[in-house]
Amino acid sequence: MNKRKIINDPVFGFLTLPSDKVYDVLQHPLVQRLSRIRQLGLSYYVYPGAQHSRFSHSLGAMHLMQEGLNMLRQKGVPISDEEHESAQIAILLHDLGHGPFSHVLEHTLVQDITHEQVSRYMMEQIDHDLATSDCPHPLAMAIAIFENTYPRRFFHRLLSSQLDVDRMDYLCRDSFFCGVQEGRVASERLLKMLTVVGDHLVVEQKGIYSVEKFLVARRLMYWQVYLHKTSVAAEQMLIKILSRAKQLAARGEALFCSPALHYFLYQRVPAEAMHAGSEALDMYALLDDSDVLSAIKAWMSHEDKVLATLCDMFINRRLFRGSLREEPIGKDEAEALCRRYAKAFQVTEQDAEYFFVEHISTGNTYSEKADSIDILYQDGQVKDIGEASEILDLKLLTYKPQKRYLFEARI
Secondary structure: OOOOOEEEEOOOEEEEOOOHHHHHHHOOHHHHHHHHOEOOOOHHHOOOOOOOEHHHHHHHHHHHHHHHHHHHHHOOOOOOHHHHHHHHHHHHOOOOOOEOOEOHHHHOOOOOOOHHHHHHHHHHHHHHHOOOOOOOOOOHHHHHHHHOOOOOOHHHHHHOOOOOHHHHHHHHHHHHHHOOOOOOOOHHHHHHHEEEEOOEEEEEHHHHHHHHHHHHHHHHHHHHHHOOHHHHHHHHHHHHHHHHHHHHHHOOOOOOOOHHHHHHHOOOOOHHHOOOOOHHHHHHHHOOHHHHHHHHHHHOOOOOHHHHHHHHHHHOOOOOEEEEEOOOOOHHHHHHHHHHHHHHHOOOOOHHHHHEEEEEEEOOOOOOOOOOOEEEOOOOOEEEHHHHOOOOOHHHHHOOOEEEEEEEOOO
């Protein structure tokens, strides 16, 4: 069987699978699941074209990893064939642990565990499933690169840092499908400007302008797409819906849902229950966007008025209205909102709390505490981008602006 496939990607053109092992990994059910999870969660409520999947993002990131490694090889950085392949597998699998609608499940159905941890367990599962007598741990190096335990640390920085192929792809891909210009970055040029100095990934001096554009694009995309007020309103509404469903399930009330969603609604799943080969991980792997959406459509006719009303609003895009706030909601105002919604929807004042929520959105462009983006000068000096750039001020780069919102149901 020919496993050296060519994939037509709308963002980067033709992508190639470099080896039979990469093809086998790509065909695994845990990877194919990503095609059923939207990359941008609920952003399609704002940008109708934002329908692309985490599967396409993972393929694009793998392509950029391939291009970056090839460029480093041309510059004389020694990279073995196994390292080349493993780094591509690591980035291909980096988003495995994401649940439906991105981070929503982490706030409702699954507690005390991050999607990165779940990704790690899923990698172990794939490693077990692809094992042979000749190669008992085919993904050992890929997992080490993902966890940043592989001795050559620059591989991990290509995968996860403040200038990595993950961000290069999602900025290009998300801006493409949303139809916005602000997120377009010169990923090809950025990759050409990368090199390695003492196991440290750096950018050549002539690439500084591309780095500046990259950071500005990231900041603009956060507020224009990722933290768009309407997208956040939809996400907060979905959190309220799942929280209410969880509360009803705790009371023993019957709720239509898939077996996988039922598993997480009707019991608390501790973090220690999630590991390779566990029932919890198998059930989590069955969850995707369709489980949640089909349940919400069915719950529109549920006898619980709170759940039914929220689901009807969500499906028919009568989303929470958001207003900027200078100060937190006070006790008196919260009680007034409860009385208002209790009267409007004929529910108790306690249940009326499901119809409004206070939320703070925070953007993050650059962190001086994380691995820095370093610029390599011709004389051998290495400077942080905040120091090297003539237009980017470090204080502004690291500043985390916040927006406080009150989201409330429309009456």
